[in-house]
Amino acid sequence: MTRVYVSAVMDATLQEAWAFLRDFGALGNYHPYFQNSTIEEGRPADQVGCVRRFEVREGGYLREQLLALSDDEHLCRYRILHIDANWKNYVAEMRLFPVTEGNRCFGQWWAEFEVPKEEEAEAIARVEGTFRTFFECVDQARRTGR
Structure with missing residues (x-):
């Protein structure tokens, strides 16, 4: 089992960062790796069990199911x-915590999954890049007021 863990302190309040994370269907609207994010069957984006689908900008698509919110x-x-x-068997979890100094937010994101050994390094780099970029998107939105 491969495990990836990324954490960051974001220059955003807990509420600001949570607004991004909580909207399960919006990832394709702001993350530069993805596009055309939608929740299937018109279900609410915060409903456990809903499925989001989005395209990867480099080609292909992903479907992910919300397990807990x-x-x-x-x-x-x-x-x-x-x-x-x-x-x-890819499962991921992200959790946010307040940082009282500077009114910032700490985020941790992990994933566990099975991948062939010869593809593991590339898979880890891909997942780490996706997670880090999310944290950067939150920081950028705070700075630009979006």
Whole structure:
């Protein structure tokens, strides 16, 4: 089992960062790796069990299912249903915590999945890049007021 963990302190309040994370269907609207994000069957984006689909800008698409969403714990857990890669049993979770100094937010994001050994380094780099870029998107939105 491959495990990826990325964390960051963001220059955003907990509420600002949570607004991004909580909208499970919006990832393709602001993350530069993805586009055309939608929730299938018109379900609410905060409904556990909903499925988001989005295109990868470099080609292919992903389908992910929301497994947990907690406003109290500022937590989101999901699994990949489809990816154009040889990954299996991918589950990820992101959680946010307030940082009182400077009114910032700490985010941690992890994923566990199975991938062939010869593809592991590339898969880890891809997941780490996706997670880090999300944290950067939150920082950029705060700076630009979006």
